[in-house]
Amino acid sequence: MTPIRTIEWTVDKADRLVPGHVRMIDQTLLPGELVFLEIRDVRDMWKAVKTLKVRGAPAIGVAAAMGVVLAAQSAGAQTGAELVEEVNRAADYLATSRPTAVNLFWALDRMRTLAQRNAHLPVADLVLALAREAVRIFEEDVGMCRAIGRYGADLLRDGQAILTHCNAGGLATTRYGTALAPVYVAHEQGKRIHVYVDETRPLLQGARLTAWELMRAGIETTLICDNTAAFVMKQGLIDAVLVGADRIAANGDTANKIGTYGVALLAKAHDIPFYVLAPTSTFDLSLRSGDEIPIEERDPGEVTNGFGKPTAPAGVPVYSPAFDVTPGGLISAIICEKGVLRPPLEDSLRLMS
Ligand code: MRU
DSSP, X not given: OOXXXXXXXXXXXXXXXXXXXXXXXXXXXXXXXXOEEEEOSHHHHHHHHHXXXXXXXXXXXXXXXXXXXXXXXXXXXXXXXXXXXXXXXXXXXXXXXXXXXXHHHHHXXXXXXXXXXXXXXXXXXXXXXXXXXXXXXXXXXXXXXXXXHHHHHTTOOTTOEEEEOSOOSGGGSSSSOSSSHHHHHHHHTTOOOEEEEEOOTTTTHIIIIIHHHHHHTTOOEEEEOGGGHHHHHHTTOOSEEEEOOXXXXXXXXXXXXXXXXXXXXXXXXXXXXXXXXXXXXXXXXXXXXXXXXXXXXXXXXXXXXXXXXXXXXXXXXXXXBSEEEEOGGXXXXXXXXXXXXXXXXXXXXXXXX
């Protein structure tokens, strides 16, 4: 199991939860350097989320909740009502960092609700309650990922190989990951699972992050270019596809890293099960279908000048959505902390909720 703590709340004085700051891995520097950042200001947290220093749906939910605490503890509010206003301002601001992963909005809503319900408390007690809520969101995520790992591991047999896209591992969550959690649990159970890792253009989360954390955990790993996925499936090398999610609509349509939809189509064509693994904090059952999921577009420079090297003619028009939507009909099952949801996904999601 990966012992890496992607993000955590760190106290400034040993016996008190607040004041504190956020300690997180700068994921943009991996795999070259393992650098921990100390974030003490809500604006720095916004930048860290926007620039993918912290990324992955569950991790940015935790980051946003902790960002609200950073704003609250330095607000200088005199009354509970003033602090609630500050919490709402910080939450509105953090909500503008990235649009697709619903975990961010889910965590911010929890922080707003907690502040509103406790507005009568003295300011210091309200700040403490907010910090406790952020830590609770962190701890719940650890538990949810662990449960996903247990349900997912039951679907994997010794000697099997899976393919994954992007990074939905420990780095993208608080600890075990979602798509990679079953691999870590299976590894603990003594099963040998081989992981084929899509490199994941343009920001290479697969190559830079997934391959890094799997190798660190001693899991057999093979990196492939994104355009190799069809060929390894055709060669019979893949037993299942495991991916994470950024938002799941009521009909099972799932937003995840750009390229996931293509992998799902390939899995269907080769009769390979395609599993989505995500905590219920990634479910957005208020949306009827994936058509309503807002899709983030990224800076063209990430495609034309990735990692500082020009790879396209200057000025070429670029379209760079960060996510795509896999129709629920291509998904064999959604695995969340409550169990394995099978098609028809619309019914399974409704019953579960
Ligand atoms: O742009 P990113 O790196 O934040 O995209 C991340 C993904 O698409 C992950 O697969 C998803 O957030 C699930 S993480 C458990």
